[in-house]
Amino acid sequence: MTDLIRGMSMLHFSDLVVSMGGDADAILREQGIDPSLVGEFDFLIPYRSYAAAIGEAALSLERPDFGLCLGARQGISILGPVAVLIRHSETVDRAIEGVCRYLYSCAPPDVATLERSGRSAIFTLSIALRQVAYREQMVEKGLTIAMDAFRFLLGEDFVPRKVTMQHRRISSQERYREQFGCAVEFESDVNSVHLPNEGLDKPIRGRDAAALALAENYLARISPALGLVDHVREMIHRLLKVNHATLVVVAHEMGLHPRVLQRNLADDNTSFEELLDNVRRDMSWQLSATGMQVGQIATMLGYAEQSSYSRACRRWYNESPRDLIARRRRIAASR
Incomplete structure (x- = not known):
């Protein structure tokens, strides 16, 4: 399960914090998030940093309803192409099913389901971390x-039949009634909104079939975003080619403080140094079959000295770089 989400998920975070009298930039930087990149679709944020920033804002501002306020300010606009599905699907149930199918494109750890049961359809939301x-x-x-x-x-006047949440109540029931139109049941088995079953077959007015097709084609082509480890590995591979694959540069490219990146990698039982070593090992195996000289390979792998690459190669493969090249040639010739 990946723990990276789109920067769009934090759209309006800073505006809301400032409107409540807080210092948004300080809260974001404390979690290792670059404030200038918040709200950008192509910027990826570790889910745990994202959640911590929202939680710390709620604490520092003494606003336990901060999540409610941010969700209300954002609305479905933060869902990008998934919002297009909502607006242009044929029926209500098709729209909600589209959300459940493609929510990962915005926030992979968030999992939504829809199940019809008796007179109600139950929409559930969980976090798979x-x-x-x-x-x-x-x-x-x-x-x-x-x-x-x-x-x-x-x-606009829709009121759920029931809303349930797994956690204990953190704001007043009046605040929840204001947001959802009904009382909320807490310490429940699931986080859910109960919808009238008969409303699911309702057609969506003003829909644009062409817009729906474009959104579905786009979402069908993409896969869940890379997890943090895979994303860092990909960044290292790309930056090695220009000799910039350092912790500081990779962290900067991801909009994180280097210490935060290392801490998040440690949560996945690895480190930047270990990933860099693994990428270099894999690249050395591939480059040794291309006809490149040892010195060229060492440079491609970001080593300042050829001797450093020689030591690494013996550690990886128990042989010298020249022996590795010879072995790769034999393998290629035998095919």
Whole structure:
């Protein structure tokens, strides 16, 4: 399970914090997030850093309803092409099913489901990461955005039959009633919004079939975003080619403080140095079959001295770089 999400997921975070009298940049930097990149679609943020920033904002501002407020301010606009599915699907149930199918394109750890049961259809939301600080803020934000979608689909006066959350209540019932239109049940088995079954077959007015087709084609082509380890490995591979594959440069490219990147990698039982070594090993195997000289390979791998590459090669393969080249040639010739 990847723990990287789109920067769009933090759209309006800074505006909201400032409007409440807080220092948004300080909160973001404390979590290792570059404030200038928040809200950018192509900027990837570790989910845990994202959740921590929202939770710390709630604490420092003494606003336990911060997740509710942020979700209301963002609405479905932060869902990008998934919002296009919501607006242009044929029916309400097709729209919600599209959200459940493609939510990973915005936030891979968030998992949504829709199940019809009796007179109600139950929409559930969960976070597929075991250890997430301020999970309650993320759930409340997510269900608030879901309510924005349901009110678009079912009418501005839509009121759920029931709303449940797994965590303990953190704001007043009046605040939840203001947001959802009904009381919320806490310490429940699931995070859910109960919809009227008969409303799911309702056609969506003003839909554009061409816009829907474009969104579906786009979403069908993409796969879940790279996990943190895979993303760092990909960055190292790319930056080695220009001799810039250092922790500081990779962290900067990802919009993170180097210490935060190392801490997040440690949570995945690895380190930047280990990933760099693994990428160099894999590249040395590939480059040794291309006809390149040892010195050229050493340079491609970012070693200042050929002797450093020689020591690494013996550690990886128990042979010298020249012996590795010879072995790779024999393998190629035998095919």
